[in-house]
Amino acid sequence: MTQEYTLGCGAPDQDTALPLSVDLEKETVITGVVRSGDEPVPGAYVRLLDATGEFTAEVVTSAGGQFRFFAAPGNWTLRALSRAGNGDATVSAERGLNQVAVTVTAA
Amino acid sequence: MSRDSVLVSADWAEKNLDTPGVVFVEVDEDTSAYDNGHIPGAVKLDWKKDLQDPVRRDFVNKEQFEALLSGRGIGNDDTVILYGGNNNWFAAYAYWYFKLYGHRDVKLLDGGRKKWELDARTLVKDPVSRPATSYTAGEQDRSIRAYRDEVVAAIGTQNLVDVRSPDEYAGRLLAPAHLPQEQAQRAGHIPTAISVPWSKAANEDGTFKSDDELRELYSAAGLDDGKDTIAYCRIGERSSHTWFALHELLGQARVKNYDGSWTEYGSLVGVPVALGDTPGEA
Numbered sequence: 001m002t003q004e005y006t007l008g009c010g011a012p013d014q015d016t017a018l019p020l021s022v023d024l025e026k027e028t029v030i031t032g033v034v035r036s037g038d039e040p041v042p043g044a045y046v047r048l049l050d051a052t053g054e055f056t057a058e059v060v061t062s063a064g065g066q067f068r069f070f071a072a073p074g075n076w077t078l079r080a081l082s083r084a085g086n087g088d089a090t091v092s093a094e095r096g097l098n099q100v101a102v103t104v105t106a107a
Numbered sequence: 108m109s110r111d112s113v114l115v116s117a118d119w120a121e122k123n124l125d126t127p128g129v130v131f132v133e134v135d136e137d138t139s140a141y142d143n144g145h146i147p148g149a150v151k152l153d154w155k156k157d158l159q160d161p162v163r164r165d166f167v168n169k170e171q172f173e174a175l176l177s178g179r180g181i182g183n184d185d186t187v188i189l190y191g192g193n194n195n196w197f198a199a200y201a202y203w204y205f206k207l208y209g210h211r212d213v214k215l216l217d218g219g220r221k222k223w224e225l226d227a228r229t230l231v232k233d234p235v236s237r238p239a240t241s242y243t244a245g246e247q248d249r250s251i252r253a254y255r256d257e258v259v260a261a262i263g264t265q266n267l268v269d270v271r272s273p274d275e276y277a278g279r280l281l282a283p284a285h286l287p288q289e290q291a292q293r294a295g296h297i298p299t300a301i302s303v304p305w306s307k308a309a310n311e312d313g314t315f316k317s318d319d320e321l322r323e324l325y326s327a328a329g330l331d332d333g334k335d336t337i338a339y340c341r342i343g344e345r346s347s348h349t350w351f352a353l354h355e356l357l358g359q360a361r362v363k364n365y366d367g368s369w370t371e372y373g374s375l376v377g378v379p380v381a382l383g384d385t386p387g388e389a
Contacts, residue, residue: 030284045221048284055306056272057284058194069284072274081311083227 022070024096030076031068032100033061036084040065041104044082051075067102078102110318113355114217115188117226123188124148130181130237133220134191134201144230146190146223150179150237154197154344158204166366172208172244180237183211190216190223193344194306194313200347202355203364207252209245215351221313251354253337253363255371258297259378263389266336267300268328270349271369275341276302278382282341292373295380297339298387303328305345308352321352332359339365339372 018029030048034041046067047058051074059067067078071093078089080102087104115123123129124147131149133141141151152158157175160167167175181187187205191198198219205213216223224230253261261267274280278294296302307324308316316324330336336353338346343366354362365372372378381387 043224045225050272050274052273054273054304056274056280057286059285060192070282070286071284072279079311081225083225 018068026095028071028073028093028095028098029068030071030078030091030093030098030100031066032078032089032102033065034067034080034082034087034102034104035065036082036104041080041082041084044080044084044104046078046080046102049077049079053077080104110356113214113351114315115214116217117222117228120146120188120190120216120223121228128185129188130185131188131190131216132179132181132201134189134197135193135220136197137192140192140220142232144232145235147229147231147233148235149190150181150235152179152201154200158201164371166204166207166247169208169244169246173242176242176244177240180240181242182240183243185212187213188216189213190219192220194221194309194348195219196305196344196348199351200344203251203347203350207247209248218312218314225312250361251350251363253339253365255365255367255375257363258337258339258365258367258372261335261337262297262379263299264334266330266334267297268325268330268336268338268346268349268353269296269300269302270305270338270340270345271296271302272304272306273302273384275369276300276304277384290370290373292370293380294373295382296369296387297372298379298381299389300339300381301328301330301386302384303330303349305340305348308349315352315356318356321357325353325357335361335363337363337365339368341369342366343368 034044042063044061048056048069050056061067075092080087085104085106089102091100131146133145133149134152138153189198189201269276276296281290281294338349340346346364350364353359
């Protein structure tokens with residue numbers, strides 16, 4: 001399965017455990033849950049924007065509303081679009097696991 | 108080139124789900140997306156299993172492509188409507204691939220799966236089977252496919268457009284950020300390539316920007332209309348999206364997609380590589 005990850009651009013299943021090949025000493029993982037109120041939002045489109053606001057990647061949240069990115073240390077913005085509404089969050093990421101919550105609200 | 112001849116809206120698609128001669132095709136890397144719900148009547152293509160040779164790094168050949176489309180029930184005269192996840196990256200890749208093998212009438216669903224889902228339009232899990240056809244493909248149209256030697260020769264002479272994210276261009280990331288970053292090849296970009304991330308050609312809901320916005324985007328980025336253009340990304344799917352914008356929407360005649368892209372170029376021995384946010388020297 002590792003090969004699938006390294007060659008493809010399709011978003012891996014956001015609910016699965018981190019692949020064994022992922023080295024948290026080296027990777028900067030940004031992960032979290034999209035919520036509307038207290039409820040997780042599955043099927044939300046979450047994009048990772050860099051410090052200049054440019055698109056870097058996008059994933060669809062899992063049944064539990066989870067998302068995950070492999071980025072680099074620095075400042076990032078998360079932008080979620082969903083049928084329940086849209087929302088943003090920012091994170092200053094360091095190497096290792098970075099948890100961030102995103103809340104969406106109807107416009 | 109008229110936008111209507113290469114792009115359909117979600118509204119059009121919804122009204123034409125049962126139109127004879129119109130075949131919807133979902134293209135994803137991850138076929139579980141299709142299996143968990145697809146546009147009614149759509150068949151699926153797996154960009155890797157169906158469109159890549161299983162052994163060497165290249166596309167399936169003409170005969171394999173013919174067998175694939177025949178088996179999926181796609182005929183030479185059908186209007187093929189492609190859509191998929193990742194803002195239509197792989198659908199655009201399949202569009203370019205269908206054009207490479209000479210399919211006459213192929214269009215993209217604007218906004219792809221994402222807009223369809225966000226609009227809460229119908230997705231079904233029903234298995235789809237279409238009667239087999241006897242599809243005949245053309246020889247590959249090499250005028251839209253770039254190989255590594257012409258890419259190296261294009262440094263400093265043609266338009267090279269790097270459509271990856273700014274951090275991949277600069278060499279700070281090696282892959283889109285939804286993927287692990289450990290890779291064999293070097294980071295950076297092809298010297299003299301301008302950076303125009305594919306995402307600048309799309310709206311937040313995955314639809315393409317207007318022709319005027321696209322013209323302004325590429326001209327402001329320094330694309331020279333008088334020169335041939337080669338677009339690349341990491342594995343050739345995001346650059347298919349930009350190829351579609353330049354060649355199909357804006358009607359630029361001489362635009363190629365370099366499907367080897369960074370995973371090939373960044374592994375070549377002896378070629379120049381530029382680091383940082385500027386194009387660099389030839």
